[in-house]
Amino acid sequence: MSTRVVFHGWFTFMHFQNFTVFKSLIILTFCSTFSVYSFAESDVEPRFFIRAETSHYFLQTINNSTDHNVNSWQHFRVAPTSDNQLFLRMDRDTIYSTAVIDTEGGATIAFPDFGNRDVTVQFIDENHQTQRLTRLTKGPNVVDVPQTTKYSFVLVRIFYPAQVNKKGLNDVNHLQDKFLIQASSSDSYKTYSHSEFNSSDVHLKLWRQEVLNEVTPKNFRNIEHIFGAADATSSEQRLFGSVYGWGGAPYQDRVYQYSQDFDASMCRTVTMKPPNNSGYWSATVYNEDGMLFNDDAYINSNSAVKNGDGTFTLSFGCEDTKHQRNNLSLAGLNTDRWNVLIRSYSIESKVKSLSSEHRNPFVFEKINACKISRLRKATAWVMTSWIPMNTAMVWIYFKTKETFCEMNIA
Structure with a gap:
């Protein structure tokens, strides 16, 4: 059985022939890597779009x-x-x-x-x-x-x-x-205008989608700096922030973890440990355009029901009885795919830096893959990263329904 490992954002994909197993470690920070849209092929600069x-x-x-x-x-x-x-x-x-x-x-x-x-x-x-x-x-x-x-x-x-x-x-x-x-002043606001950009909904939507097609969850470092002051960010980093989550807060105050887009035809579950801080967490589901589509497709640490071991298991778009507890319905989804954003908030922020020197070497953890058939189960070694800080820490393990285990869910 051949195996290849592909890193994609904060997910680690393990491909075993016809099925995919993936697990992510959420450190309530952007530990993932992303690629920034390159404007090198044109005279347009990121700051104009921003x-x-x-x-x-x-x-x-x-x-x-x-x-x-x-x-x-x-x-x-x-x-x-x-x-x-x-x-x-x-x-x-x-x-x-x-x-x-x-x-x-x-x-x-x-x-x-x-x-x-x-x-x-x-x-x-x-x-x-x-x-x-x-x-x-x-x-x-x-x-x-x-x-x-x-x-x-x-x-x-x-x-x-x-x-x-x-x-x-x-x-x-x-x-x-x-x-x-x-x-002291109340001058009328003048809309920003540039030869390459204007602030109309149609024009910006086209550019936004073009950027999103390139700004995917891979090969981008220092995600913790996409929201912040001038000395903590760059126009390239702010580009991702403005496109994917305009108005986001600095990582010291609000730590976000975005998922990739998922196929709406499948049920998925996630089990996570509660944040180890004085704040709280929430999970909200959006369509692939980043918009709310179902007013009940969210959950937080106040409303979620814990498992016996203190963890939380959330389900997404599951119709079977087994997964109804903490299930986030995808009813009303007006796009083919969806994504989830997990927010972690700390009443007393303790995060000072998310740079690489604060990260331990990679560690290996053995997990069970989702069932492929009644006679065969898959087991994989998944490499995840760990940040030993006093911030909230959550790990996530997504899996599909048994009937969909042989489908590629990347």
Whole structure:
């Protein structure tokens, strides 16, 4: 039986003749490797796309804000739904408030007392550079708006997993109405324009797809630097971030793990250890365009049911009785493929660096493959990486239904 190993993002594929076994180790960081879209074949630079993509989201927020202008809020009164989502891969466990602020001459935002609620404030400038998140403390808070560019996008995240609690939701909405922007300038925002790019939906969608065709989960290092300030990122790294998850937070505050796209015709399961930190985790399923399609296709550490050994087993698109616990339905999927994003949040971030010197040598772990037939089981050695840090750590093992085990699921 011949074997070949192919590394693809954070998955390790083991091909044994007609079937595929793959396992990934999630370190709640981008340990994977990705390839960055190369603009070498044209005169277009990544920064032009980044500026146009960012301008697109700036303009959307302004048009949807209360005053249809800068320094005005767009409040999401409930968590994003398939019918109401501002940008790609929004979180179903979060209530958002956004605004575009004119920073010239200085600006501040006053926030009311949220008590013990988990509320963070993020600023994103016109180059898709972002500062570390500000976590609101008990009592009123006043936050200064960074002046890295003329305009800044503010993204307020209010963690609210209990969507059925209407009273609590009304309380959050009441607090949102007390957000106050004080800005010295309120010049009208001008949409970014370049000969190669404009901020129209159609034009950007074409370029976005072209980039995504190249920015696949392989051969890209230092993924932890795709979201951050100028000294922690590059235009190439921010390109991936702006295309795959515009508005993402630095890895010290929010650690994301993207999956590849999966065929919607198969049931898949994943078993993972809970994060070993003071935060929480969530898993949200998106279509291949990165959009929500089913308001129930998400789960978090508050709602998931544990196994007897403390691990969690999640299922995706499974119809059989055995996999109904923690099953995320794919009903309503409007594309042929789907992907899942696992987020890990830490109340007290302990991640200082994700560079290679903090990684142990590769270790080997023996796993059982999914059943090929009643008479034969496959066993493989899977090489995974390990980062010994005080961050949340999750490992994932995907497998198909027995009836699909002989199909290539790459």
